[in-house]
Amino acid sequence: MAEAEQILEMLHISKSFPGVKALEDVSMSLAAGEVLAVVGENGAGKSTLIKILSGVYSADAGEIRLQGERLLLRGPKDAIERGINTIYQETSLVQDITVAENIFLGRQPTAAGRRIDWKRMIESARGIMKSLSIHLSPGALVSSLSSAQQQLVEVAKAFSRDAKIIIMDEPTASITVEDADNLFGIIRKIIRAGTSVIYISHRLKEIFQIADRVMVLRDGKTVSVSGVKETSEGEIVKHMVGREIGNLFGDASYQSGENVVLEVRDLARTGVYRGISFSLHEGEILGFSGLVGAGRSEIMRGIFGLDPVDGGEVLLGGQRLGRSSPAAALKKGIAFVSEDRRLESIIQGFSVRANITLLLLVRVLTRFGLISARKENGLAARYVTEFNVKTPSLDQLVMNLSGGNQQKVALAKCLSTNPRVLILDEPTKGIDVGAKKEIHTLIKELANRGVSIILVSSELPEIIGMCHRAAVIREGTMVRVFGKGELTEENLMAAAVGHMAGGSKRNG
Amino acid sequence: MGDVTTRPSGPGFKRVVVNVFYEQTMLIILILLVIAMTIASTSFLSLGNLFNVVRQFSVHGIMAVGMTIVIVGKGMDLSAASILALCAVANVLLQPYGYLASIAGSLAVGAVCGLLNGYLIARVKANFIIVTLGTQIIFTGIALIITGGWDMRSRPEPVFHWLGEASILGIPVLGWCLVLIMVGSGVLLARSIAGRRLYAVGLNDRAARASGINDARIVLMSYVINGLICGAASVLLTSRLPRIRVGTASDYLFDVITIVVLGGTALSGGVGGIYRTAIGLLIFAIINNGMALLHLPFEYQQLVKGVILILAVLYDEFNRRRRLG
Numbered sequence: 001m002a003e004a005e006q007i008l009e010m011l012h013i014s015k016s017f018p019g020v021k022a023l024e025d026v027s028m029s030l031a032a033g034e035v036l037a038v039v040g041e042n043g044a045g046k047s048t049l050i051k052i053l054s055g056v057y058s059a060d061a062g063e064i065r066l067q068g069e070r071l072l073l074r075g076p077k078d079a080i081e082r083g084i085n086t087i088y089q090e091t092s093l094v095q096d097i098t099v100a101e102n103i104f105l106g107r108q109p110t111a112a113g114r115r116i117d118w119k120r121m122i123e124s125a126r127g128i129m130k131s132l133s134i135h136l137s138p139g140a141l142v143s144s145l146s147s148a149q150q151q152l153v154e155v156a157k158a159f160s161r162d163a164k165i166i167i168m169d170e171p172t173a174s175i176t177v178e179d180a181d182n183l184f185g186i187i188r189k190i191i192r193a194g195t196s197v198i199y200i201s202h203r204l205k206e207i208f209q210i211a212d213r214v215m216v217l218r219d220g221k222t223v224s225v226s227g228v229k230e231t232s233e234g235e236i237v238k239h240m241v242g243r244e245i246g247n248l249f250g251d252a253s254y255q256s257g258e259n260v261v262l263e264v265r266d267l268a269r270t271g272v273y274r275g276i277s278f279s280l281h282e283g284e285i286l287g288f289s290g291l292v293g294a295g296r297s298e299i300m301r302g303i304f305g306l307d308p309v310d311g312g313e314v315l316l317g318g319q320r321l322g323r324s325s326p327a328a329a330l331k332k333g334i335a336f337v338s339e340d341r342r343l344e345s346i347i348q349g350f351s352v353r354a355n356i357t358l359l360l361l362v363r364v365l366t367r368f369g370l371i372s373a374r375k376e377n378g379l380a381a382r383y384v385t386e387f388n389v390k391t392p393s394l395d396q397l398v399m400n401l402s403g404g405n406q407q408k409v410a411l412a413k414c415l416s417t418n419p420r421v422l423i424l425d426e427p428t429k430g431i432d433v434g435a436k437k438e439i440h441t442l443i444k445e446l447a448n449r450g451v452s453i454i455l456v457s458s459e460l461p462e463i464i465g466m467c468h469r470a471a472v473i474r475e476g477t478m479v480r481v482f483g484k485g486e487l488t489e490e491n492l493m494a495a496a497v498g499h500m501a502g503g504s505k506r507n508g
Numbered sequence: 509m510g511d512v513t514t515r516p517s518g519p520g521f522k523r524v525v526v527n528v529f530y531e532q533t534m535l536i537i538l539i540l541l542v543i544a545m546t547i548a549s550t551s552f553l554s555l556g557n558l559f560n561v562v563r564q565f566s567v568h569g570i571m572a573v574g575m576t577i578v579i580v581g582k583g584m585d586l587s588a589a590s591i592l593a594l595c596a597v598a599n600v601l602l603q604p605y606g607y608l609a610s611i612a613g614s615l616a617v618g619a620v621c622g623l624l625n626g627y628l629i630a631r632v633k634a635n636f637i638i639v640t641l642g643t644q645i646i647f648t649g650i651a652l653i654i655t656g657g658w659d660m661r662s663r664p665e666p667v668f669h670w671l672g673e674a675s676i677l678g679i680p681v682l683g684w685c686l687v688l689i690m691v692g693s694g695v696l697l698a699r700s701i702a703g704r705r706l707y708a709v710g711l712n713d714r715a716a717r718a719s720g721i722n723d724a725r726i727v728l729m730s731y732v733i734n735g736l737i738c739g740a741a742s743v744l745l746t747s748r749l750p751r752i753r754v755g756t757a758s759d760y761l762f763d764v765i766t767i768v769v770l771g772g773t774a775l776s777g778g779v780g781g782i783y784r785t786a787i788g789l790l791i792f793a794i795i796n797n798g799m800a801l802l803h804l805p806f807e808y809q810q811l812v813k814g815v816i817l818i819l820a821v822l823y824d825e826f827n828r829r830r831r832l833g
Contacts, residue, residue, distance in 0.1 A: 304718075306717065306718055325720075325722075326717060326718055326719070326720045327720035327721070327722060329720075330719075330720040331720075336718065338718055343712065343714050343715065344712075344714050344715050344718050345715065345718065346715060347708055347711050347712050347715045347716070347719075348711070348712065348715075349711040349712070349778055349779065349831070350707070350708065350711060354704065354707075354708075358704070358708060358719050359719055359720060361701045361704060362701070365701075369700070370695065370696075370699040370700060371699045371700070371701065371704065397831075399832075413719070
């Protein structure tokens with residue numbers, strides 16, 4: 001099918017959000033019956049691309065052509081009506097009704113009067129699923145299906161709406177290999193019927209199994225588009241990360257001490273991560289790299305005692321931590337800054353003051369055991385100055401501060417207890433460049449003072465520029481720990497997607 | 509135009525005024541109510557009437573303190589009035605063994621009731637509305653079984669008579685009790701570590717947990733304290749009234765929730781406090797007193813009370829949206 005009809009074209013699409021250029025002059029085309037894979041690091045612009053195509057966002061510049069006609073989408077419903085269906089990672093099915101009802105939601109066949117024609121609906125649903133070899137009962141409740149089965153229902157639903165294009169956002173992220181193979185079989189049926197598929201995935205192997213062409217995005221730009229037969233996993237990895245790092249992070253000449261402060265042995269949580277073992281030295285910054293959803297945050301939550309663990313142990317200064325809870329961890333000297341500023345790392349409805357002093361209220365009491373306003377203000381003011389938090393007053397609610405300043409408050413709170421181990425989960429996510437730099441400087445200072453730091457980050461340059469060593473987590477297991485000399489974007493990305501690039505193989 | 513120096517300094521003077529207006533809406537309404545009542549009824553400002561109001565609403569006020577604590581922790585106790593009734597029954601039953609025994613009995617029963625609520629809500633993680641709806645029926649049921657459905661006659665023990673009827677410095681003892689409990693718990697809520705943690709849990713239990721706060725224990729304690737406070741309120745109730753009727757205690761629930769919400773303690777948790785509840789109590793008491801002084805028929809009084817609660821909830825929702833910007 002060399003001269004297949006171009007069903008979709010995106011020409012010079014750009015989209016910005018405050019402070020971020022999410023997409024910059026991205027062009028692509030999609031032939032009828034083709035599977036186009038879109039890959040890229042976290043934040044490369046894949047989601048934005050999908051959302052523009054599915055009518056959630058509108059592009060700032062550029063145009064989309066559907067079958068040669070200019071396409072203007074006013075919303076997701078518009079996109080569906082024009083034949084562009086998107087299957088997101090999280091299911092959009094209604095859980096408490098049947099498969100058939102979901103497939104025909106909002107356009108159920110009706111019989112005389114306005115009654116839903118159940119018989120016809122069930123039969124049509126059965127027919128559609130049969131044509132795709134999906135073996136599910138149309139009368140089954142969606143809530144009784146596994147997530148892989150629910151995905152198939154979504155595919156059937158999209159297909160039944162005469163979709164010209166089906167966009168799948170990491171469809172295999174949470175299903176087993178067998179389920180994925182099953183899904184690929186169904187995708188092949190879909191494309192045989194002339195429908196095109198845009199397939200977003202982190203798993204490079206899959207792309208070679210199912211896609212015709214692969215497009216690599218990086219920092220909002222198209223890096224390459226190539227047929228899968230003309231490229232290799234190694235080349236794709238290189239394209240995904242090949243950016244100039246520059247000396248954003250200054251020198252990395254600082255030294256870590258010898259003493260092991262934190263040791264994690266064989267930590268596991270069923271279905272989430274397993275066999276996690278590493279040690280953290282005094283004054284060391286240990287990076288945790290990997291794709292979003294690989295289990296990095298969950299491991300940190302397990303160490304800190306926020307989530308239960310099913311096996312393994314954590315030793316601090318050679319002593320085993322007993323029953324773990326955040327309170328116990330904090331008392332022993334482990335602090336944790338969650339990646340979720342809105343819901344976890346700080347209390348949005350509290351003032352700057354109340355957030356900073358939350359862990360250290362015992363230090364600001366009067367002799368009657370009550371909180372002293374004077375002492376509390378003093379303590380909070382000191383940290384606001386030290387961390388350069390930009391706030392009109394100590395009474396300001398944290399929710400009114402910028403992301404960077406919120407993060408500084410979160411850090412100040414955690415550091416008020418003088419922890420020996422500081423776990424930072426995506427500390428610079430979504431904050432402006434200036435504050436980011438300040439936080440990087442702060443992390444290095446802390447390490448120089450002997451604090452041992454775990455830095456979870458999805459930004460490879462941050463891991464490479466900040467860390468002494470970095471562990472890579474993939475699908476809940478620790479793939480490898482890279483030493484300073486081996487910290488390159490290619491190595492980290494290859495390990496994260498499960499492809500060991502030939503050049504980086506070394507003999508033990 | 510004109511003189512720079514007379515202009516209010518700093519940016520956003522207008523915003524400050526607007527904010528003060530929003531923050532103190534209920535205080536302004538209270539002042540307007542007092543003025544209106546003074547004009548409408550000559551007897552409103554008489555000491556006799558005011559002390560009557562204090563006696564009549566001291567139990568409400570004390571219970572509102574407990575309810576405030578529970579609501580700050582993002583909960584609600586629909587069984588509060590039933591705890592009050594059960595504690596009052598315990599109080600009367602134990603009166604033959606002396607006033608200390610009966611007071612201790614009331615407090616103990618209140619604490620146990622609160623512990624049951626708190627355990628189910630904080631540890632079992634059951635929904636607080638359903639739990640306290642259930643225990644409301646259970647506590648009332650137990651009280652009815654004990655009394656056989658009859659009124660209980662409170663014995664004129666001298667201590668209780670003093671509590672209910674006497675005055676210190678011209679102000680009813682009941683009023684002193686109310687002020688004492690309000691100021692004490694107000695200070696603890698605003699200035700103790702446990703109080704601060706309760707606000708943290710009410711605003712965001714996940715973040716509180718990540719900050720090493722045992723949120724389940726804090727929530728559990730808030731229900732226990734509420735139970736204790738209901739126990740204390742029952743002592744005053746039996747001191748003031750010669751007869752205790754289990755069935756009528758349920759009226760308190762509605763009134764107490766109205767008072768707390770009216771004051772501006774947020775139903776979404778973590779915002780509010782005893783100062784606000786005190787203002788809510790005054791507004792509620794004055795409106796009720798006013799309706800009585802103006803001889804509004806009972807049916808209309810009910811109507812007004814219902815409307816006030818709905819307005820209070822709208823006010824709560826308005827404030828919530830304003831906080832979120």
